[in-house]
Amino acid sequence: EVQLVESGGDFVQPGGSLRLSCAASGFTFSNYEMNWVRQAPGKGPEWLSYINVNGATTFYADSVKGRFTISRDNARNSLYLQMSSLRVEDTALYYCARDEGDIKADKWGQGTLVTVSS
């Protein structure tokens, strides 16, 4: 069974940093492109970042460009999101999601909660 399990969410003050992880199982992680998507309370999903299979190509939404960094470790079947200069508006449930070629975000984790507040 395909599983994506996010972790690392926490309560952090504005300006702080956090590293999220996504552990993949049930499929050959190194063959799949991956994304981070977040959802603020009561809002719709917001795509944040994409990484290709070997980590050489990444894209970011303008809202996080320069502050967030996506990476992956195929040997550990893991996806990461390094977040810095966090703002109150970064408060959200953060999901990792898998792409299967043209089939975007076909599998999602359950999310990890990030709360940014003073």
Add this chain to the structure above:
Amino acid sequence: DTVMTQSPLSLSVTPGQPASISCKSSQSLLHSDGKTYLYWYLQKPGQSPQLLIYKVSSRLSGVPSRFSGSGSGTDFTLRISRVEAEDVGVYYCMQALHLITFGQGTRLEI
């Protein structure tokens, strides 16, 4: 940014009746490869979004045949032929041609 606009924002449907959701994009979603990168997701209460339809009209494996997608260019529609109680939730369209953006969601109630 490509803006995705859904309508209506909420929908109340009697079980067994059809439902339709519109999604309009601010730019064409037709790629030079001939594919159109428009997707539909359902987020059931308390759950993560789940993919229903990819590239306008292809149903993901396991998605009931009562769900169908259509459209081209900038105008797209998700139809549910006969709504069931388990279809309750928020439906989102998403484009993946110009990075990725989601619509604001359509809440379906029974």
